[in-house]
Amino acid sequence: MRFAGRTAIVTGAGQGIGRAIAIALSSEGMRVCVSDMNFDAAESTAQSCGGLAVACDVRRLEDLERLVATAQAALGEIDLLCSNAGFARGAVEGPASATDEQWQDSWDVHVMAHLRACRLLLPAMIARGEGWLVNVASAAGLLSQIGDAPYSATKHAAVSLAQSLAIEHGDQGIRASVVCPLYVATPLLGYAEGAVPGDRANDRVLGPQDVADALIRGLREERFLILPHDEAAQFFRRRAEDMDRWVSGMRRLRRDAFRDDPPETLAELHKRL
Structure with missing residues (x-):
């Protein structure tokens, strides 16, 4: 993909992964529209990347219409559309x-x-014969997130929708x-904005910039599935090869996480996994 001189919309870009993506796309020469429910957060990101800030609740069609217009x-x-907005409230029970x-x-x-x-x-993209649709889903859309079934189920649907768009x-x-x-x-996982991950010996946590860098590489290589964590591909293959074994392993992982007392939040559950 050629970035310079192109335009992009990034939703949920007031903080975290979306903010890192908006700044990364701008650094590649794109003009970026930064969208977030929190206009002040969107404006902060826009000022960091020379972009345009627009407040948008992506649940509302009228907000999306105003954002695009x-x-x-x-x-x-x-x-380029980068649908990054997301949330996780947890369903630990x-x-x-x-x-x-929810x-x-x-x-x-x-x-x-x-x-x-x-x-x-899409209509204008198809008329031009060019366009890029990016959805920042989650490995929960390929595997399963313990303690948040609504997140996992809808991220699975997001991956499926992306496949259908590509096909x-x-x-x-x-x-x-x-x-x-x-x-x-x-x-989303209880880290402060700008926190540096890796405070545990076995921590697989990446920073938002790592995800943005992986996205830029994936777009350059014109890849459909972009996995910032290398091990996600291995986990995905294991699940596909033997679903029963995968489910049994995830049940053991859940038992370990809930052994002493049930975690009250996703952030607490994350610390135990």
């Missing part, structure tokens, strides 16, 4: 412990927001990529 008016046609509202919000943020934005951007529109010049990191040091 504002970005197009300021930057021209959009060459099991899938049924999460409310319908499940619906997960679906709207992790799946429908990307689909709705694609509906708005159905690839011959029209549209590239699709999905980014599936394991643990990343972001506020």
